[in-house]
Amino acid sequence: MTRPRSPLGKDLIGLEELSAHQIRTILDTAEPFKEISERRIKKVPVLRGNTIVNLFMEPSTRTRVSFEFAEKRLGADTVNIASSGSSVQKGETLVDTARNLEAMRIDMVVIRHPSSGAARFLAERIPSNVINAGDGSHEHPTQALLDILTIRDHRPELEGLKVCIVGDILHSRVARSNIFGLLKLGGEVGVCGPMTLLPPGLESLGVKVFRRIEEAIEWADVLNVLRLQLERMQGGFVPSLREYNRFYGVTTPRLKRARQNILVLHPGPMNRGVEIDSDVADGPQSVILRQVTNGVAVRMAVLYLLAGGSPERAEAAKQGQGEVA
């Protein structure tokens, strides 16, 4: 059975491959889905009969749970496969995993994998829709989409908006997806972090690089503060957490130099007192919990669109009128 054509194509691998129009379509489609999560009975039958596998080959709680809620609230049947105890740990290759999933006739795969390019690798080998839930240091498109949706909730005009991503850009798929997405929507993107954690050639992508956090904060309308992975210390990229906080931490004294209505985002999970101080995370500029709520809506929108749902009918779909497949 062929599925209806999706406005996104077969898969969602990254924001680099999407047009501005496609990104806006996802964001706009997420709007009506926000409301479902506010209901007492949080379920519509949009994806009834669809089977979705959440294939998480790297530890994740937040993203996996968010996808699972999105899938269940749309009425899909879901199976979670985590790397520990799975055949993946027994040496099965990604291509064999893909073939086995395909043999079970599933409709969609949500994949998280430690290697960059793994989501595309899977997408090229199976006819099911593939959603990238984070591949290595490459992209994490739904995270960036929920970040952008959250920004848009507070700053409807993204054109010319200055967003600075702070922290470990080198290893961050969240940073890459945000950079690609925001630039396509006309935003300005800056990054700030220790030089050891900035990849080369960012300027040629159109990104402004800040060496000092103070300058970044003065420049930005929005700060997206990345988690500092603790293993970066073993890698020698930063000498200590204390030093990181001292020179790159987003703290209340530093925010005093920011414009008054600056927004602070964090994709989580936070290291309080390292990349972000608690009084900032819990303060008035923080929209961190809004991100989490929006995450479910964005993922519902992506699932709905990939399954062939039309953006115009999302409102009707959430009223329970219309299954897509």
Place this chain on the structure above:
Amino acid sequence: MSEAKVLLRGGRVVDPEQRLDGELDVLLADGRVARLGENLPAPEDGEVVDCRGLVVTPGLVDVHVHLREPGGERKETIASGARAAAAGGFTSICAMPNTDPVIDSPATVGFVAAAGRAAAMARVYPVGALSIGQEGERLTEIGELVGAGAVGITDDGRPVMDSGLMRMALEYSQAFDIPVADHPEDLGLSRGGAMNEGVVSARMGLRGKPNASEDVHILRDLLVAEHTGGHIHIQHVSTRRGVEAIRAAKARGVRVTAEATPHHLLLTDEAVEGYRTDAKMNPPLRSAADREAVVTGLLDGTLDVLATDHAPHHYDEKEQAFDDAPFGVVGLETALGLLLTHFVHSGRIDFSTLVERMSRAPARAFRLAGGDLREGGPGDVTLVDPDVEWIVDPERFESRSRNTPFGGWELKGRAVRTIVGGRTVWSTGGGG
């Protein structure tokens, strides 16, 4: 060894050693080049090969191939690799020692040499490990390895990180008149990189190996070679600063030879787009400026040797996420066609320079017989049809592996017959 006489009649003979480039007949007898001349009489007891329209060159030599045997026979064997070499026009190849076990003893060197003789295709010359187990700690018994047939030493696959060990290798090896070959890479700088460090790696979220990781190691090798007077052979140069450093070292008399590979001459890191594991090799494909510097180095002789770094891998190893796939591409069966198409036919180098880089210089660098068509030398000859058009089809490779970024490329020119010791070991007519 007495082989039937063969008269190669009417071809264009290109032999830089004798500064020959013109129509001549070549008579092979007793496995050797017996005579060169015009209108040689057909031998009574032999074959006459009509070479009109063909180029007759000394057999091609590739000083950098991985044959994977022992230990990696599903990727390649000595026999399949020697056959792939013959199919690509190569009559001599040097087998790298990074097998399992490592070729670090006279017995294992002898095994490779014997298996090469048994294959009876291209000549297979073992290169021994520089350090025991390629662990970078203690020198192998270099004299014993040479006695068993090794023509050089290297820890290829791994760089020699300990400068003191490199010094000793470059000193000790001089008694045996062999080159010390090194894979130049500072592992501290390349730190787990999977491709070139640059804009492409930044976009794709892959870890990069910066140019500097190769540059500092090349400079180190050159300085240690200069200090010791030993012969350093720098493998697969891929960076512009690396080429510059070698050029400068040659100008001041350092004993250095160096390789360029077809892939570094023709591709940049953009070939990795789409996470194409067939474009994953080490050193990685680099920027356009680096590629152009490697081309210039090949043209002006800074990089005197064309070598393929033929590195076969089984398809299921390459069919993985990029980080998980091994480094390496096969090269024996595409090198000549690529060079003819993109350098000779395009007018960037003449045929004689091509033969210099693919036959004479590599033979001299590793002190191998051949590399020219002098009377009395080995009867190793490659017959090249410079004009035949063909499309690279990895499914038709003689190699056991298919990992090439050149599949589907349209090429002009290839070897049509490969003669080793006066005996045709391979021809487009179907085997030898």
